Amino acid sequence: MTEQNRGVLSGYRVLDCSIAMAGPFAAQRLGDLGADVVKVEPVTGEWQRHNPAGGAVGNEINVSFLSLNRNKRSVAIDLKAQDGKAVLRELVASADVFLQNYRPGVAARLGVDYESLKAINPKIIYVSISGYGEDGPYRNRPGQDLLLQAMSGAMRSSGRNGEPPVAAGQYLVDAITASTAFEAVLAALLHRERTGEGQLVTVNMLDSITTLQMQELSVFTVGGVPQVRSAEPHAHVYIRSPYGTFKTADGFIAMAMPVLKDLGRIIGEPSFADLDGEDAGWNQRDELFAKTAAQLVKQTTAHWMHEFTEGGIWAAPVYGYADLVADPQIAHNGTFVEYDHPTEGHVKVPGFPYKFSKTPPQIYRGAPLTGQHTREILGEVGFDAEQIERLVASGAIAASTLIEGDVEVAATAAEEPEAATPAVLTVAEAAG
Numbered sequence: 547m548t549e550q551n552r553g554v555l556s557g558y559r560v561l562d563c564s565i566a567m568a569g570p571f572a573a574q575r576l577g578d579l580g581a582d583v584v585k586v587e588p589v590t591g592e593w594q595r596h597n598p599a600g601g602a603v604g605n606e607i608n609v610s611f612l613s614l615n616r617n618k619r620s621v622a623i624d625l626k627a628q629d630g631k632a633v634l635r636e637l638v639a640s641a642d643v644f645l646q647n648y649r650p651g652v653a654a655r656l657g658v659d660y661e662s663l664k665a666i667n668p669k670i671i672y673v674s675i676s677g678y679g680e681d682g683p684y685r686n687r688p689g690q691d692l693l694l695q696a697m698s699g700a701m702r703s704s705g706r707n708g709e710p711p712v713a714a715g716q717y718l719v720d721a722i723t724a725s726t727a728f729e730a731v732l733a734a735l736l737h738r739e740r741t742g743e744g745q746l747v748t749v750n751m752l753d754s755i756t757t758l759q760m761q762e763l764s765v766f767t768v769g770g771v772p773q774v775r776s777a778e779p780h781a782h783v784y785i786r787s788p789y790g791t792f793k794t795a796d797g798f799i800a801m802a803m804p805v806l807k808d809l810g811r812i813i814g815e816p817s818f819a820d821l822d823g824e825d826a827g828w829n830q831r832d833e834l835f836a837k838t839a840a841q842l843v844k845q846t847t848a849h850w851m852h853e854f855t856e857g858g859i860w861a862a863p864v865y866g867y868a869d870l871v872a873d874p875q876i877a878h879n880g881t882f883v884e885y886d887h888p889t890e891g892h893v894k895v896p897g898f899p900y901k902f903s904k905t906p907p908q909i910y911r912g913a914p915l916t917g918q919h920t921r922e923i924l925g926e927v928g929f930d931a932e933q934i935e936r937l938v939a940s941g942a943i944a945a946s947t948l949i950e951g952d953v954e955v956a957a958t959a960a961e962e963p964e965a966a967t968p969a970v971l972t973v974a975e976a977a978g
Contacts, residue, residue: 553580554905558735560643561586561634562618563658565593567691567717568751569647569675570614571724576643576731577617578898578907584641584923585618586634588625589944591916606889607913613895615913621924622917622944625656629942634658636927638666642738643731647675650685660746669744671734675727676750689751694719698755699773703762703783704790707775723754778835786827787834791864792842798864799847801854806834812857813841813850887912920945 555576560583562573570585570592577583585592594615598608621637624630638644644663646653653659653674660672674680677689687693692713695701701711727749734747756763765771765784773783781790781800788809791800806826810818815837826834842850847863854861863869870876871894883897890912898907920943924934937943 552910553578553907554902555735556580556905558582558642559584559640560645560731561637561641562645564645564647564675566647567594567614567720568723568727569645570594571721572673572675572727572731573618573645574614574616575724575728577911578909580905580907581643583618584637584919585615585620585914586625586637587620587622587916589622589917589941591622595916604890606915607887612887612890612893612913616895616909617911618914619911619919619923620914620917620946621920622946623920624942625658627940627942629937629940631657633924633929633937633943635666636929637923638663638670640927641667641670642735643671643673645673645675645727645731649689650676650680664744664746667744669738669742671731671738671744671747673727673731673734673747673749675723676748678752679750680748684752691717691719691751694751694755697752698759699763700755700759702773702775704779704781705775706779707777719751719755722758723749723751726754776831776835778832778839780831780835786824787831788838790835792839794842794847794850795845797847799842799850800862800864801838802860804859808857809838809859812853812859813838815841883909885909885912889915915946917944918946 558576558581560573560576560581562570562583563586564570564573565587573583573585587595592611592615594611595608597610598604599610602609604612623633625634644658646658648656654662660674663670663672676685677694678684678687695713695718696711698719701713705712727747730747730749734745738744762782762784766773771784775783776787778787779790780787785803788804789802791798806818806821806823810816817837818834821830851861851863853859865873871882876882881897882894884892884894886892893912897909900907920938921931921934924937924943925931929937934943934945938945
């Protein structure tokens, strides 16, 4: 497969100097659309290689790293070594996008801040992801997903009043920050196509999760409606009852904004017949929730799904991951992709959130080993073999000997230290 037919972003080169989730996920999205994403990582490997979520360690590559670094090549460089910095500068000269999520101040110490790289390549689009912003009172706080969820206000928009707030069961802030950075890169590339100008783009996790709540926060700031949780586990403070998840005879079901009269008829609760949905939905939230819960527990999820579908009530079963993966709509959409990775074997992972009729995203390369493509990438920017081997010998770069070169992966949709030790950037130096 040639670079030209890999997707809509073919021909653009992205230097991904980020770690953990938000930055790597954003860069992976760019790679899925065909960009040549070069993962610049320490010679001992990026932090995420050594910290697997769920203890899923894999063979040579853990599942966390595997999931966030497909469609990338790896070049391993010690950015605290002068020779390593020189190598990076050569890469910057041929790049379109530089993405990092170091803690504020780290990029400048390493000499990879925007002004330094702009002097090498004025057209570079430089993306800096931080936890709370490039400056300000929280500048040096650790930008970690749970901490940002806590500060976002979202935890107090669901659940029971008086009980501890509950976090989302996903790395929600990391994911939305990744999407925000991805959008920002596309917009900056479009601007450069029109004007020839590169620029600095900054994204932070606090603003990303705050602006995601556009409607909720506007209800609070403009509408003046207080954020008050109910005694019953209502799913959102700004939506009328009954709204949330309910236990059934064999599982759980979610229900949203039913017409009370229709709901009462279907579940056998006659007291709903004469209620005004808007008035009672706000002023009798706990009573409506409790009465609904008392009826739904009497029958199975399948029973209620049938009745609600027939009766025009919005509802959905509450899935676990096993249910999601087996769902027929997921299969129809080709949401998951399967491919053979050279060290991890056959894998099945989420695919792409977008479709293009002319330039569809695809997997052409699995997550790389540390420095798997170092020799290849440096050769492309002008280093000869002797120079590369000297740099390997000095420790300024690392090159994998297990697998060299470009490992093409055919994918199908589910249906269709010290001076003697190379320095490593730790998670404490990253945004999150």
